[in-house]
Amino acid sequence: MNYQIISDGACDLVPDFADKLNVRIVPFYVSFDKETYFKEGSEIDHDSFYKKMDLEHAIPSSSLPSVNDYYEIFSEYTQNNVPIICICITTKFSGSYNSATTARQHILEEYPDAKITVIDSTLNTVTQGLYVYEAVRMRDNNISYDDTVKNLERIKSTGRIFFTVGSLEYLVKNGRIGKVATIAGDKLGIKPIIIMSEGEIGLGGVTRNREKTKKAIIEQVQKYFKNNNLKYEDYTFTIGTGYDYEEAAQYRQKFEEAIGQKFSDIKAVIGTTVGCHTGPHPIGIGFIKKYDA
Numbered sequence: 671m672n673y674q675i676i677s678d679g680a681c682d683l684v685p686d687f688a689d690k691l692n693v694r695i696v697p698f699y700v701s702f703d704k705e706t707y708f709k710e711g712s713e714i715d716h717d718s719f720y721k722k723m724d725l726e727h728a729i730p731s732s733s734l735p736s737v738n739d740y741y742e743i744f745s746e747y748t749q750n751n752v753p754i755i756c757i758c759i760t761t762k763f764s765g766s767y768n769s770a771t772t773a774r775q776h777i778l779e780e781y782p783d784a785k786i787t788v789i790d791s792t793l794n795t796v797t798q799g800l801y802v803y804e805a806v807r808m809r810d811n812n813i814s815y816d817d818t819v820k821n822l823e824r825i826k827s828t829g830r831i832f833f834t835v836g837s838l839e840y841l842v843k844n845g846r847i848g849k850v851a852t853i854a855g856d857k858l859g860i861k862p863i864i865i866m867s868e869g870e871i872g873l874g875g876v877t878r879n880r881e882k883t884k885k886a887i888i889e890q891v892q893k894y895f896k897n898n899n900l901k902y903e904d905y906t907f908t909i910g911t912g913y914d915y916e917e918a919a920q921y922r923q924k925f926e927e928a929i930g931q932k933f934s935d936i937k938a939v940i941g942t943t944v945g946c947h948t949g950p951h952p953i954g955i956g957f958i959k960k961y962d963a
Contacts, residue, residue, distance in 0.1 A: 673753040673785075673815045675805050676743060678735055678766045679710050680759035680943045681798040682910075687937035691806045694743055698766070698943040699733040707733050710942045719942050720913040724950040729840065732946045734766045740773035744786060748777050753785035753815050757802050757822070759943070760792045760869035787819050789826075792869045796910040797829040797956040799938040803906065804961050813961075821961040831866045832874060832891055833910060833954020834883045838862065840949035863887055864954075884921060884953065888928050891955050895929075904963035907933040910940045910954045917953060925955060 677683075679697040688695050699707035700714055702722065708714040722728045740756070747754050756774075758767040770788045777784050791798050804825065808818040838860065861883040863874035874890055877883045895902060909925070911918035926932050940952050 673755060673809060673818075674747045675802065675809060676754060676756040677798070677802045678758050678764075678770070679941060680764065680766065680794060681757065681802045682795050682938045682941040682944065683799045683802065684937040684939060685711055691803070693802055693806060696735045696739050696743055696766075696770075698735060698764075700730050700942045700946065701733065702728050702730050704731055714942065716939065716941065717913050720945060720950045723840075723945070730942070730946045732943045734764050735769055737769045737772045737776070740770045741776055744773055744777050744784075748781050748784045748786070754787070755805060755815070755819060755822070756786065756788045757791050757798070757805060758788065759794055759798060761790050762792075762869035763794055764943075785815070789819070789822055791829075792826050793829045793958075794866060794869075795831065795940050795944040795956070796908050796938040797831045797866070797958060800906050800908055800936065800956060800958045801826060801829060803934075803936055804958065808961055811962075825959050825961055827868055828905075828959035829867065829957070830894070831910060831954050831956040832887045832894075833864055833866070833948075833952055833956075834861055834880065834887065835864070835948045836880075836951030837949055840947055863890060865890075884924075887955060888925055891925075891957075892928065901963075902929045902931050905957045905959055906936070907955065907957045908936045908938055910938070910952065910956050912940050912945055912948070912950050912952050914951065914953070915939075921953060 676694045679695055697710045699709055701707040756770050758770055761767045767790045774786045774788055791801050793801050805822055860876045861878060861880055862876045863883060863886055865872045865874045909918045909922045
């Protein structure tokens, strides 16, 4: 099908993988002093970003794509009569959707026949990446534009990520801790299980040992599937990590063994946008229902 899939940088697909999927990424910006901002991907390296946090204890902040960032990319395809589906991070975390929507309005003023759909994914990071991946599967399986939009709206509520962080420090300082604030206080040494669904952050439990927390995350995912009578084969999974790729590979193996199923090799890492809030050592399991399951 001839339509272009676009997403903001919060989908956290690795650049070469996004290119392989023919997905255009509109990047966020990141700053360590709230004065100078660097465009993720092209102006700041993923691993260097995390190492600066890890070694220098830097507290970065992020900034959303501008209306013009979206306008420039939208116009490329509109001028060639290519319809667009643009998938954005949950509006509960960012105004990226608003920037894209405003850019769409500007495009329509110039090109009234342009076909652009902007979707609030209600998702974030690698789970948003899985959502984008499902959109790609639909496009490549010749699902029509309108049916792809309908399917995306239908499956987005099924996305979940169960994860933990090395420290709550970044979630606290960046004001993103939400519902887990009540257990934070000054106890930044705890290892929480954080559940992200439909744009909301919830607490799934706490421990003081990372390995126990990682094991508990797998158990909670298994419990979620059992309690809701879900089948693993109906879902697309990925492991989310900052830049500890060895830990992520080992965790993926343990999870696959636990559910008795290997999953697709989707290249996604928790990027700078979300990394500002999670710190350098997040790890978790993300999943979403397949559109054709």
